[in-house]
Amino acid sequence: MAMSRAQVEFFFNEGYVIVPDVFAPADLEPLRQEIAARIDRKVRSLADEGKLTNLHAEEPFERRLTRIYRDNPANGEAVMRDLEGSGGGGHTGVEMFNMIAHPKMLSAVESLVGPEIVASSVYRIRPKIPGIGRGIVPWHQDSGYFAPLCDQHLVLTCWVPLVDATVENGCMQILPRTHRQGVVRHHTGGNAHFLVIKDNDLPDSPQKAITAECPRGGVVFMTNMTPHCSTPNNTDVIRWSVDLRYQSADVPNNVGVWPEPQVEATPEVQMACYPPEADFIVQSRRSPERVANYDTYVARRMRFDAVENKPWPRRGWQPATAGA
Numbered sequence: 001m002a003m004s005r006a007q008v009e010f011f012f013n014e015g016y017v018i019v020p021d022v023f024a025p026a027d028l029e030p031l032r033q034e035i036a037a038r039i040d041r042k043v044r045s046l047a048d049e050g051k052l053t054n055l056h057a058e059e060p061f062e063r064r065l066t067r068i069y070r071d072n073p074a075n076g077e078a079v080m081r082d083l084e085g086s087g088g089g090g091h092t093g094v095e096m097f098n099m100i101a102h103p104k105m106l107s108a109v110e111s112l113v114g115p116e117i118v119a120s121s122v123y124r125i126r127p128k129i130p131g132i133g134r135g136i137v138p139w140h141q142d143s144g145y146f147a148p149l150c151d152q153h154l155v156l157t158c159w160v161p162l163v164d165a166t167v168e169n170g171c172m173q174i175l176p177r178t179h180r181q182g183v184v185r186h187h188t189g190g191n192a193h194f195l196v197i198k199d200n201d202l203p204d205s206p207q208k209a210i211t212a213e214c215p216r217g218g219v220v221f222m223t224n225m226t227p228h229c230s231t232p233n234n235t236d237v238i239r240w241s242v243d244l245r246y247q248s249a250d251v252p253n254n255v256g257v258w259p260e261p262q263v264e265a266t267p268e269v270q271m272a273c274y275p276p277e278a279d280f281i282v283q284s285r286r287s288p289e290r291v292a293n294y295d296t297y298v299a300r301r302m303r304f305d306a307v308e309n310k311p312w313p314r315r316g317w318q319p320a321t322a323g324a
């Protein structure tokens, strides 16, 4: 569904917009089931290795991982690592791709970035488990993680809750109308190794943050300059979400580049907002033949993942403990 003019204006003025009905809740079912099936596989393999006896197979998607975690945190971590990979976006199932390339999503994304759409592999699956602190994300701008060459461009974050996201289960907090002030100072070493903007460095008082509650089926759209964070989950359901990223094909990207695993990253590989991960075209009127299918997406993901010396963006952020 294309966004209304009012939604588009709101996005560019405020730095975010919450659209409550991009999807019907049923549209999210294939991805929920694919993730649930992957969890089931990993739990069964842990049981085969003798690491657990209670599979909690009767528990729903919203609760099973919590039960596994509470029985034994190491098993919970193993399931999460299997799903998230080392960086957070490790899962490359067909339903993950179908979500990234979903026509309803692309129609909304087109309203903000135009018809030539590049998707980024910098997507993340986030099971925020009740009582587990590592799901709490400190204040940051997504550009704090990206290469400076994209600071002047829109890289769109689409945050998709797979359950209703509420203040109680730790939805995001967003600092509105602060996205035109550039990238502020970040520090390394925030909670769970995330980057963090200290309160004093925020472009406005954190008291002015809005609480970005979003129903299942809705999407929170944000710019790469919009400061945001997320709070603890105080419920007994897992706050499952995925955050997907898109940009116009006119914004620097590594579409079409295939890095060599043992070779120093070429300038073409580095010409991307987030050079360690693969970009791919998901919609194009100019060159429809270049739109990625599932196989290309997986092949690109695997090639980039195999690179040994990843070309991390260097922004020179200092550790949070270094003072100032």
Ligand SMILES: O=C(O)CCC(=O)C(=O)O
Pocket (backbone or CB within 6 Å): 126, 135, 137, 142, 157, 159, 170, 171, 172, 228, 229, 230, 231, 241, 243
């Ligand atoms: O899902 C969350 O709690 C935080 C998401 C986030 O920080 C992001 O999408 O950049």
